[in-house]
Amino acid sequence: MNWMIFSPEICCLATALVFLFLSMAPVDSRRDYIVAIALTGVAVCASLAGIHAQGELFHGTYRIDLFSQVFKSMLLMGLFLVVVISSGLNGIERRYHPEFYMLLTICTLALMMLVSAVHILTLYVALELSSYSLYILVFLRKGRDQGTSSGMKFFLIGASASATMLFGLALLYGATNAAYFRVLIEVIPGVIHQPEVILGLALALCGFFFKMAVFPFHFWAPDVYEGAAHQVAAYISTASKVAVIAVLLRMAALTGGASTHLVHFLAILAIISMTVGNLTAIAQKDLKRLLAFSSIAHAGYVLVGILCISPQGNTSAIFYALTVLLLKFTCFLVVVQVAFDGENIEIDRLAGLHRRSPIMALALMTALFGLAGIPPTIGFTGKLLIFTAAMEKGYFALVLIAMFNVVISLYYYLLVVRAAYLLEPAEGEGALAPMPGAGILAGTLVAAIVAIGIYPTPILELIRAAAMALG
Amino acid sequence: MEPILRSELLTPWEPGIFSLVLFAAVVLVLVGFLLFISAWLGEKSPNPDKLRPYESGIIPTGSARLRYPVPFFLVAIFFLIFDVEGAYIFSWAVACERIGWAGWMQMSFFIAVLLLGLVYIWQKGGLEWGPKKD
Numbered sequence: 068m069n070w071m072i073f074s075p076e077i078c079c080l081a082t083a084l085v086f087l088f089l090s091m092a093p094v095d096s097r098r099d100y101i102v103a104i105a106l107t108g109v110a111v112c113a114s115l116a117g118i119h120a121q122g123e124l125f126h127g128t129y130r131i132d133l134f135s136q137v138f139k140s141m142l143l144m145g146l147f148l149v150v151v152i153s154s155g156l157n158g159i160e161r162r163y164h165p166e167f168y169m170l171l172t173i174c175t176l177a178l179m180m181l182v183s184a185v186h187i188l189t190l191y192v193a194l195e196l197s198s199y200s201l202y203i204l205v206f207l208r209k210g211r212d213q214g215t216s217s218g219m220k221f222f223l224i225g226a227s228a229s230a231t232m233l234f235g236l237a238l239l240y241g242a243t244n245a246a247y248f249r250v251l252i253e254v255i256p257g258v259i260h261q262p263e264v265i266l267g268l269a270l271a272l273c274g275f276f277f278k279m280a281v282f283p284f285h286f287w288a289p290d291v292y293e294g295a296a297h298q299v300a301a302y303i304s305t306a307s308k309v310a311v312i313a314v315l316l317r318m319a320a321l322t323g324g325a326s327t328h329l330v331h332f333l334a335i336l337a338i339i340s341m342t343v344g345n346l347t348a349i350a351q352k353d354l355k356r357l358l359a360f361s362s363i364a365h366a367g368y369v370l371v372g373i374l375c376i377s378p379q380g381n382t383s384a385i386f387y388a389l390t391v392l393l394l395k396f397t398c399f400l401v402v403v404q405v406a407f408d409g410e411n412i413e414i415d416r417l418a419g420l421h422r423r424s425p426i427m428a429l430a431l432m433t434a435l436f437g438l439a440g441i442p443p444t445i446g447f448t449g450k451l452l453i454f455t456a457a458m459e460k461g462y463f464a465l466v467l468i469a470m471f472n473v474v475i476s477l478y479y480y481l482l483v484v485r486a487a488y489l490l491e492p493a494e495g496e497g498a499l500a501p502m503p504g505a506g507i508l509a510g511t512l513v514a515a516i517v518a519i520g521i522y523p524t525p526i527l528e529l530i531r532a533a534a535m536a537l538g
Numbered sequence: 539m540e541p542i543l544r545s546e547l548l549t550p551w552e553p554g555i556f557s558l559v560l561f562a563a564v565v566l567v568l569v570g571f572l573l574f575i576s577a578w579l580g581e582k583s584p585n586p587d588k589l590r591p592y593e594s595g596i597i598p599t600g601s602a603r604l605r606y607p608v609p610f611f612l613v614a615i616f617f618l619i620f621d622v623e624g625a626y627i628f629s630w631a632v633a634c635e636r637i638g639w640a641g642w643m644q645m646s647f648f649i650a651v652l653l654l655g656l657v658y659i660w661q662k663g664g665l666e667w668g669p670k671k672d
Binding site for chain 2: 084087090091
């Protein structure tokens with residue numbers, strides 16, 4: 068067995084172990100922060116170094132290829148960025164900080180296993196491990212009521228979604244007698260017209276729709292984003308979404324594009340998700356709730372790319388994962404800096420941000436324009452790729468509805484930008500004192516968002532190769 | 539690959555779906571009709587004696603919201619966690635010779651993780667019982 072190709076996961080596991088021991092040592096949150104940055108930095112380097120690794124582990128239940136490694140790099144970068152904005156971490160009690168880092172790394176480990184899993188049981192175990200770490204992370208919010216009620220909602224909806232998913236996987240296994248994806252991919256196209264196969268696939272996808280916050284499973288998202296600490300919400304909206312996109316791509320690839328039923332099912336969910344997400348976001352006052360509804364809408368856009376089940380569609384979905392990671396993280400970077408005390412933040416509290424901290428206002432504006440899909444940001448490129456992939460497959464109506472939604476979403480993103488740029492700051496609100504290095508981080512992110520938006524070719528080529536490894 | 543289940547598990551989409559839809563519609567209409575008719579025709583004369591929780595006539599005492607000591611809950615959870623591990627260890631023990639040293643390594647890893655968990659709850663005071671020592 069070649070352990071070198073497993074090194075990003077081993078780095079993550081080692082980090083989790085270090086924090087398990089630190090949680091039993093005397094409390095020192097400065098030490099935890101520095102150790103976390105160092106160790107997750109090492110993990111990012113390990114994943115980037117092993118991006119071209121290939122192989123199979125654990126009796127063929129775990130595949131390492133360019134597809135999984137690209138996603139692992141994104142996941143670890145997401146983890147690293149979330150750790151970087153945890154220097155204050157005022158939303159979580161001091162004595163729980165080591166546990167916070169431990170659960171974050173365990174969750175990332177589980178998500179990495181999720182993108183590499185090619186056996187339905189491995190897939191299920193990885194999904195549960197990541198969900199359970201997130202449930203506890205949501206509960207950790209300081210001030211009992213908020214964290215507990217949103218954590219409870221998260222847990223109950225998650226438990227029912229994973230039960231649905233198990234039922235779907237059982238049907239799938241019953242109908243095909245196969246649990247390995249490489250066998251399933253050969254068997255399924257031949258039996259796709261049997262009801263139990265379609266039903267099994269649809270129900271199995273439900274477990275991932277829950278994590279992705281797609282329409283019938285989206286009810287937890289606004290409450291959890293609002294009730295969880297900012298850093299945890301940032302993690303849920305970036306890293307966990309990225310991993311789910313990977314799994315949905317793998318599951319959709321199983322059908323080989325042979326089922327119109329499944330495509331229709333996904334298309335309906337995509338349309339409802341983006342419409343519900345965008346229309347509800349308009350009415351939101353709390354910035355994190357607004358971001359949650361925008362996540363639901365973006366889940367809809369990604370589904371449009373996934374349901375193409377073509378190399379272009381897969382490429383666009385992977386690129387959109389990177390897009391969501393960068394843009395959502397930038398929004399949460401600003402949330403964390405403006406609400407450094409760890410309290411929730413109303414949109415009105417952004418008033419006059421361009422006076423209080425020009426770089427944060429610029430970052431917020433770029434990220435929101437990106438989410439709305441305005442050129443020259445990465446968000447425009449991502450949406451363009453998804454819509455061209457769908458047009459090539461002839462889903463004109465779907466693209467038209469998505470376009471309408473983009474226009475609706477522009478309205479509420481502009482409301483936030485207006486608050487940051489056009490309103491005067493409230494009395495007594497001085498200059499923002501962000502954490503050290505936040506300005507540099509924000510500048511780097513803005514540069515990355517614009518640079519990849521203008522010149523995506525090198526990254527796109529890597530992603531195209533990754534999408535090829537999927538098939 | 540032979541499917542385990544033949545297609546008889548679920549009926550094909552059509553025309554089988556029609557009878558299901560018809561049946562569902564009949565069920566919904568019937569249930570709705572029964573609920574409506576009993577609410578419309580039924581005699582309603584509530585009085586305190588009728589509204590008591592126990593129909594036998596026993597008068598309830600005290601509050602329904604009992605405060606239960608948390609240690610019981612903790613012990614139940616810990617028991618659950620460390621009991622489930624038994625299921626894995628027994629099944630490993632049965633196949634111990636056949637899966638060899640690789641299986642032994644995996645089981646050792648599993649047990650090491652569980653022991654770490656035990657150390658953690660011990661250190662955090664999860665096993666303390668009774669009043670807190672200061």
